[in-house]
Amino acid sequence: MNYNWNWGIFFQPNPMGTGSYLDMLLSGLALTLKTAVLAWIIALIAGSVVGVMRTLPSRGATWFGFAYVEFFRNMPLLVQLFLWFFVLPEILPRAAGLWLKQLPNAPFWTAAIGIGLFMSARVAVQLQAGISSLPRGQKMAATALGLTTVQGYRYVLLPMAFRIILPPLTSEFLNTIKNTAVAITIGLLELTGQARSMQEFSFQVFEAFTAATILYLLVNAVVVTAMRFLERWVAIPGYITGK
């Protein structure tokens, strides 16, 4: 192959005047992490609420949970972000649409909320599966103790269900980080976006994407390790997940 490798490119100044090319990639990494963390917080909160609703005896709550999950799970993330960013402001009243469009950092908020809602549907399904996997007697025992439904979930069902689904939640978190790359389509210059800018400016394609790959791998390695520690820390002997 007739390619001019240049690994020193990372230390050369980037044409935007914001330091070296490496600084450009690192600023992208910072944005990736910010987006992923905010999206994950949204996913955990919304996903937990919807996941619980899907297991409640109320038919209305179950139906809402079903509709929510099917709406967010069945549409490609790319299409969802496009809808939130370009289509939503157009169907709102003109003043509200214009306010939304001229919001500072609109791509960041749209990406974080959009990815968060998309992932929340997956968290909801995981949590529902976790709660359903508990023996039926647990719920009955909680009721027998005189706990209300809220207390039953708070003190009996959720602590166990969350421990069971912790390993799959780790991979959902990793997916959230990787999914932030889609935000490039609405103009968010996260890690993938900066790698693309770098290759456009310097034409050093392989170096740019090698660096991006390594950075993603490093971040994911940190997350996996941290989640292992968390699993060990919350483990209770005698539970399904305990030793």
Place this chain on the structure above:
Amino acid sequence: MKHFRSIGLALAATFAVSQAGAQELTGTLKNIKDTGAITLGFRDSSIPFSYLDDNQKPVGFAMDICYKIVDAVKKELKLDKLEVKLNPVTSATRIPLMANGTIDLECGSTTNNAERQKQVAFTNTHFLTASRYVFKKSSGLKSIDDLKGKTVVSTAGTTNIKQLTEANVAKGLGANIIPAKDHAEAFLMVETDRAVAFVMDDILLASLVAGSKSPGDYDISKDAFSKPEPYGIMLRKDDAAFKKVVDAATAALYTSGEAQKIYDKWFTQKIPPKGLNLNTPISAELKNEFAKPTDSPNPDDYK
């Protein structure tokens, strides 16, 4: 005796020629001769340089130039038949595909600059374009200074966004610059009032405006962010023999006046598939360049 001598001479001559021929053929030229095929990289939406018409066939100004180069290569290699293969490229794939030998020429709208010449080579410039901005007539943003404090969009990774950033600092505009993933999206941002102006190569702006829902609503600024920068057909670096053939072919085309006809066909007349007319007569700079073709990446060389 005489016969023998002339046969010997003829043999020696043939030998010398074939040997000389064998020595000359290296790199891309050798590949083309061996495989009987040349591969052109085209863009699918770089109107009017290289894009797909309604039969999904790549056409455009740069494609026409590339076909002229193909004719010259065919003549140079004395081939009866030269198969032309077409391979789609994007701004992200054009370098890897050029480096690994998938494409031999990239026929599109790639800016020829010094940074890129570290990676690839370019033949004589086929177009010059300056960085300007498109805006809605109703907003009346006639000069760059009118962009003060406004939201301005450009495409991520282009030389244009770099020039916009520099001007923003140098002129103290305090504009909010947002990057878009591609030209279509950036234009959409102006169309939907998310940004007031889109900074890009003026010719690309002209084609976006011509293809929009209401071309009459938009105007392109007189003010420019840069000197006219050259576009070139891209080829592999360090392949002097091939570059020589390609350079000679483009130089002959540009100086003969035929290039002017091809130019007019794509820039001042209706073009497929929708019958758009870009209404962009040839600039004085490009006219000079056609008279004296050059592959210089330096905008100052085109005055």
